[in-house]
Amino acid sequence: MKIGVIGGGAWGTALAQVAAAGGDPVLLWALEPDVVEAVNTARENPVYLAGVPLSPAIRATTRLADLQGCEALLVVTPAQHVRKILSGIDASGVPLVLCAKGIEAGSRKLVSEVAEEVQPDAAIAVISGPTFAHEVAKGLPTAVTLACADEALGASLASRLARPNFRPYASTDVIGSEIGGAVKNVLAIACGVVEGRGLGLNARSALIARGFAEMTRFGLAKGARVETLSGLSGLGDLVLTCSSTQSRNFSLGKGLGEGRGAAELMADRRTIAEGAFTAPVLQEAARATGVDMPVVDAVCALLDGSASADTIVSALLARPLRPEGR
Ligand SMILES: NC(=O)C1=CN([C@@H]2O[C@H](COP(=O)(O)OP(=O)(O)OC[C@H]3O[C@@H](n4cnc5c(N)ncnc54)[C@H](O)[C@@H]3O)[C@@H](O)[C@H]2O)C=CC1
Numbered sequence: 001m002k003i004g005v006i007g008g009g010a011w012g013t014a015l016a017q018v019a020a021a022g023g024d025p026v027l028l029w030a031l032e033p034d035v036v037e038a039v040n041t042a043r044e045n046p047v048y049l050a051g052v053p054l055s056p057a058i059r060a061t062t063r064l065a066d067l068q069g070c071e072a073l074l075v076v077t078p079a080q081h082v083r084k085i086l087s088g089i090d091a092s093g094v095p096l097v098l099c100a101k102g103i104e105a106g107s108r109k110l111v112s113e114v115a116e117e118v119q120p121d122a123a124i125a126v127i128s129g130p131t132f133a134h135e136v137a138k139g140l141p142t143a144v145t146l147a148c149a150d151e152a153l154g155a156s157l158a159s160r161l162a163r164p165n166f167r168p169y170a171s172t173d174v175i176g177s178e179i180g181g182a183v184k185n186v187l188a189i190a191c192g193v194v195e196g197r198g199l200g201l202n203a204r205s206a207l208i209a210r211g212f213a214e215m216t217r218f219g220l221a222k223g224a225r226v227e228t229l230s231g232l233s234g235l236g237d238l239v240l241t242c243s244s245t246q247s248r249n250f251s252l253g254k255g256l257g258e259g260r261g262a263a264e265l266m267a268d269r270r271t272i273a274e275g276a277f278t279a280p281v282l283q284e285a286a287r288a289t290g291v292d293m294p295v296v297d298a299v300c301a302l303l304d305g306s307a308s309a310d311t312i313v314s315a316l317l318a319r320p321l322r323p324e325g326r
């Protein structure tokens with residue numbers, strides 16, 4: 001199965017490395033000509049995945065048309081760009097494996113819903129889970145959820161991508177696996193704030209657990225399965241992303257907690273902190289669904305500058321006491 005990867009950021013490059021590990025050719029589409037040039041000549045992506053020597057089986061291109069002939073396409077651009085990129089390719093009959101974590105602004109659609117709209121004839125799968133790109137690209141042990149409604153296709157994608165240190169676990173819950181990845185990015189910003197304000201490890205664990213309760217309420221309301229939310233793509237990724245400044249979302253939150261503004265923090269970076277884009281649309285979606293997500297509301301208020309971190313923390317702590325299961 002010849003694999004094409006759309007998106008030459010950290011995660012697309014790491015997944016290209018996984019797909020090329022057996023020596024099979026992989027075509028990587030990147031937006032930036034300097035990324036393409038460096039991958040093809042220096043065998044490195046110095047912009048998004050510096051310091052990781054890449055497999056010679058990876059060839060890069062800036063031309064989407066070159067992806068014609070690939071037998072499966074991994075879609076790894078940030079969530080807000082997926083619609084435009086998928087509108088520019090002919091994917092009829094080619095499985096699309098969606099790897100971005102987010103919800104589209106405006107439409108409030110998950111990436112799979114966007115893909116189904118733009119490429120109605122393509123089979124859809126999702127890869128999601130606790131996966132810092134640098135660790136995956138270096139071959140450190142990693143497990144992901146690979147969700148596909150068509151179990152046979154899911155199994156064939158899993159066997160093509162599996163490596164001794166890269167283990168896909170099969171699921172048919174496409175929406176559930178996407179919700180975990182989208183929501184955890186927003187919760188990771190909140191955990192970063194806890195770190196930035198020096199509120200301690202008890203507070204961080206409380207936030208992870210109460211954040212997981214929010215993820216579960218929202219996910220169940222949207223039709224996700226509880227075992228998906230408590231699996232690799234939900235709780236697994238939430239714990240990873242809420243634990244380390246390696247996470248761009250966590251480090252954005254840390255900066256907010258230290259008193260810097262969202263605009264200044266976002267202007268500083270070329271890499272993506274998806275949670276900043278997902279937070280307001282997740283808040284809209286939760287309100288439209290009648291789901292209470294106080295941590296997500298708090299992140300939105302911090303990002304839009306309508307409240308300070310201290311005010312938000314005090315408000316969260318002053319919420320009425322309630323049974324844990326609600
Ligand atoms: N980096 C990681 O460890 C992981 C990232 N992801 C997800 O993968 C997705 C991509 O993230 P990264 O590879 O980390 O990105 P990145 O932060 O490394 O790079 C930014 C990417 O955005 C692309 N981009 C910027 N403007 C664009 C446009 N107008 N059209 C198309 N692409 C554009 C750049 O070309 C580049 O590929 C995100 O949804 C992220 O949440 C998922 C798992 C792990």
Ligand SMILES: O=C(CO)COP(=O)(O)O
Pocket residue numbers: 101129130131132133185188237240241246247248249250272273274
């Ligand atoms: O999704 C990720 C790990 O699973 C990467 O997290 P960040 O986007 O916060 O860096």
